[in-house]
Amino acid sequence: MTMDELKKIKESYIDERRKEIDEGYISVDVHMGTCGIASGAKNIHLALLEEMGKAAVTNVKLKITGCAGLCSMEPMITVLIPGASPVKYGKLDVKKVREIFYSHILGGHPKVEYAIGHGLESPQKRVGIE
Amino acid sequence: MISSVSRIAYCASSKCKFRKHIDMKGLLKKTLDELGYGERIPLVETDCLISCYQGPSIMFLPGGKVFQVLTEENFTETLKGLFSSLQHPTSPLLSEPRTAKEIPGIESVDFFAKQRLIVLRNRGHIDAENIEEYIAHDGYLGLYKALTAMTPEEVVGEVKTSGLRGRGGAGFPTGRKWDEARKYKTYPKYVICNGDEGDPGAFMDRSVMESDPHAVLEGMIICGYATGANQGYIYVRAEYPLALKMLRTAIVKAREKGFLGRNVMSTGFDFDIEIYPGAGAFVCGESTALMFSVEGKRGMPRTKPPRSTESGLWGKPTCLNNVETFANIPQIIINGGDWFRRIGAEDSTGTKVFSLTGAVKNVGLVEVPMGTDLRTIIFDIGGGIRGNAKFKAVQLGGPSGGCLTEDELHLPVTFDSLQEAGAIMGSGGIVVMDDSNCMVDVARFFTQFCVDESCGKCVPCRVGLKVMLGTLEKIITGKGEPEDLKILEKQAHHIQATSHCGLGQAAPNPVLSTLRYFHHEYEAHIFEKRCPARVCVDLIHFEIDREKCTKCGLCSKVCPVAAITWEKKEYPVLDKEVCIRCKSCIRACKFKAII
Numbered sequence: 001m002t003m004d005e006l007k008k009i010k011e012s013y014i015d016e017r018r019k020e021i022d023e024g025y026i027s028v029d030v031h032m033g034t035c036g037i038a039s040g041a042k043n044i045h046l047a048l049l050e051e052m053g054k055a056a057v058t059n060v061k062l063k064i065t066g067c068a069g070l071c072s073m074e075p076m077i078t079v080l081i082p083g084a085s086p087v088k089y090g091k092l093d094v095k096k097v098r099e100i101f102y103s104h105i106l107g108g109h110p111k112v113e114y115a116i117g118h119g120l121e122s123p124q125k126r127v128g129i130e
Numbered sequence: 131m132i133s134s135v136s137r138i139a140y141c142a143s144s145k146c147k148f149r150k151h152i153d154m155k156g157l158l159k160k161t162l163d164e165l166g167y168g169e170r171i172p173l174v175e176t177d178c179l180i181s182c183y184q185g186p187s188i189m190f191l192p193g194g195k196v197f198q199v200l201t202e203e204n205f206t207e208t209l210k211g212l213f214s215s216l217q218h219p220t221s222p223l224l225s226e227p228r229t230a231k232e233i234p235g236i237e238s239v240d241f242f243a244k245q246r247l248i249v250l251r252n253r254g255h256i257d258a259e260n261i262e263e264y265i266a267h268d269g270y271l272g273l274y275k276a277l278t279a280m281t282p283e284e285v286v287g288e289v290k291t292s293g294l295r296g297r298g299g300a301g302f303p304t305g306r307k308w309d310e311a312r313k314y315k316t317y318p319k320y321v322i323c324n325g326d327e328g329d330p331g332a333f334m335d336r337s338v339m340e341s342d343p344h345a346v347l348e349g350m351i352i353c354g355y356a357t358g359a360n361q362g363y364i365y366v367r368a369e370y371p372l373a374l375k376m377l378r379t380a381i382v383k384a385r386e387k388g389f390l391g392r393n394v395m396s397t398g399f400d401f402d403i404e405i406y407p408g409a410g411a412f413v414c415g416e417s418t419a420l421m422f423s424v425e426g427k428r429g430m431p432r433t434k435p436p437r438s439t440e441s442g443l444w445g446k447p448t449c450l451n452n453v454e455t456f457a458n459i460p461q462i463i464i465n466g467g468d469w470f471r472r473i474g475a476e477d478s479t480g481t482k483v484f485s486l487t488g489a490v491k492n493v494g495l496v497e498v499p500m501g502t503d504l505r506t507i508i509f510d511i512g513g514g515i516r517g518n519a520k521f522k523a524v525q526l527g528g529p530s531g532g533c534l535t536e537d538e539l540h541l542p543v544t545f546d547s548l549q550e551a552g553a554i555m556g557s558g559g560i561v562v563m564d565d566s567n568c569m570v571d572v573a574r575f576f577t578q579f580c581v582d583e584s585c586g587k588c589v590p591c592r593v594g595l596k597v598m599l600g601t602l603e604k605i606i607t608g609k610g611e612p613e614d615l616k617i618l619e620k621q622a623h624h625i626q627a628t629s630h631c632g633l634g635q636a637a638p639n640p641v642l643s644t645l646r647y648f649h650h651e652y653e654a655h656i657f658e659k660r661c662p663a664r665v666c667v668d669l670i671h672f673e674i675d676r677e678k679c680t681k682c683g684l685c686s687k688v689c690p691v692a693a694i695t696w697e698k699k700e701y702p703v704l705d706k707e708v709c710i711r712c713k714s715c716i717r718a719c720k721f722k723a724i725i
Contacts, residue, residue: 001388006265006395009262009266009387012262013265013266029255033372034370035333055137055174064259065257065341066252066253066341066376067253067341067495068253069242069495070241070493070494071487071494072492072494073492076254078254095177098177102176106189107189107195116236116239117234118234118235119237120255121247121251121253122237122246124247127266
């Protein structure tokens with residue numbers, strides 16, 4: 001591993017993300033730390049997978065990440081749609097996440113009532129669009 | 131515009147069904163059959179698609195366009211129009227019921243606004259099992275910089291400049307520790323990451339290991355390079371299965387990419403890391419006990435000196451740091467020690483991750499610059515006390531820490547200021563308590579914890595704590611005598627002065643700090659035989675105060691053993707013989723009529 005190889009990994013990752021964003025891929029981060037799992041994040045993940053199967057969508061990518069920090073709002077997800085500010089949702093259950101799936105992920109209308117905030121925290125950035 | 135339809139989703143909730151009395155499924159089937167699409171377009175039953183007051187609605191997939199169903203006729207028309215041209219539909223496209231603008235920006239959400247992320251910068255953001263993603267977020271850049279552009283002395287120098295102090299609790303300057311470990315010329319040397327997070331109410335290390343394990347590995351490799359070690363161990367509690375899994379995956383991936391193993395990043399430096407799951411002993415979070423545990427011996431602290439940096443694991447120089455300390459290192463190397471020094475307070479630089487729990491609204495992980503005052507953490511970030519209760523105390527530093535009152539909330543959180551007030555920074559657990567907590571009971575809880583977790587090696591901790599626990603139990607059960615307070619204080623000072631390791635020396639802290647700030651509660655227990663917070667069951671009379679009672683009978687309804695009898699418009703009667711003192715009636719009574 002040299003600096004060039006390190007750079008190459010970084011660039012190829014960014015290229016990949018950029019390509020996905022250009023193609024309109026919607027990314028959904030499910031926050032699955034121990035705290036998230038304990039409050040039901042696995043069911044949220046399964047529900048999203050199930051809905052994706054039912055609706056036969058191919059442009060949604062689920063990503064499992066760690067805890068987003070706000071334990072009292074778990075389980076949480078973040079919906080990242082290209083061209084729009086990412087939206088963090090909290091205190092979800094299977095029913096709510098289904099609503100978000102159709103309204104926001106497929107329809108593009110954020111579910112305001114379940115949203116915590118939009119945007120990413122200060123040092124975080126969406127690799128590929130900055 | 132819709133160019134193709136593969137599926138149609140419709141809201142099957144009862145709300146939509148009854149709003150217009152339209153049988154959506156039947157209608158859709160009928161219309162599709164008429165159009166000749168029949169089974170070719172599957173229907174998907176879903177929950178609410180957009181907004182109930184605009185229902186019923188359907189959604190075309192792919193694309194996700196939503197249409198409102200106004201009347202049956204209109205709907206059939208729409209579908210027919212749509213399918214004949216697959217172009218402009220005649221049904222109105224739903225306008226956004228509520229706009230995304232109503233969602234606040236994350237920077238204006240209280241919980242996130244005042245945080246400054248260094249250690250947690252990748253929280254909830256990257257996939258911990260994807261090393262490429264970590265690299266894309268400047269991962270392993272610090273390691274590369276250290277290995278290629280800096281000598282070990284320079285790395286140590288940079289850490290010294292940063293002013294970073296150990297995040298495990300004691301706050302020993304990390305740079306000095308690394309320097310000491312580097313100076314000894316005995317080989318092999320070791321690096322150990324302490325992930326044995328055992329304090330009740332602390333979970334920040336777990337979160338770092340779960341969501342950003344590579345940052346910990348990177349910090350350890352840099353430490354290995356700086357101190358001249360070739361082997362690292364991560365000691366993680368076995369109660370953290372997800373953290374273990376993430377770390378294991380991370381190590382395998384890092385080896386594949388050449389960040390671990392022989393010839394790290396083609397620089398000729400060898401370093402490897404192994405995981406050692408702990409078996410659940412609190413004392414194994416103490417550095418020397420931890421090392422014995424890794425060696426396969428019984429985890430008990432030993433006398434210092436020699437310090438671990440001189441003679442640690444297997445009698446070799448060992449550099450042991452906390453998870454959070456290591457996670458800071460890559461950022462310090464990338465951005466420089468001066469950058470880190472500018473964050474935080476004078477003698478405590480950088481940020482600290484706290485796990486904020488207890489009676490606050492926003493429970494979670496909080497990373498703030500050192501020197502932020504407790505009020506900001508509890509009331510701004512934490513959102514204040516949950517429900518209508520009042521703030522009573524905040525417990526910092528777990529069983530080795532202490533309780534502070536509202537008067538101390540202005541204190542900036544640094545290693546030194548907290549120590550002076552009788553609490554400690556500890557690993558960073560903040561437990562907020564409201565007025566439903568009895569401080570004597572809290573002291574008993576932590577003392578019980580220390581009694582359970584004492585390794586038993588030295589007498590003051592093993593016997594002294596038991597004496598303290600017995601005294602506290604006496605007070606709680608209403609058998610307390612005035613001299614018990616003196617016994618407690620004397621015993622606490624003895625244990626502090628004569629215990630062998632940090633665990634024992636700090637164990638009386640909860641008792642001492644509650645004695646200092648909540649003396650009146652101890653007095654109420656001893657002299658008035660009364661528990662002001664009504665927690666200690668033996669000090670509750672379980673009698674009905676007729677002045678406060680409104681004869682509502684709720685207490686009688688909730689009593690699980692039917693000890694309270696009540697007739698309409700009569701005062702309830704409590705049979706003390708039957709009562710099991712479960713406090714259900716106290717919780718149910720809105721008028722505090724049960725005393």
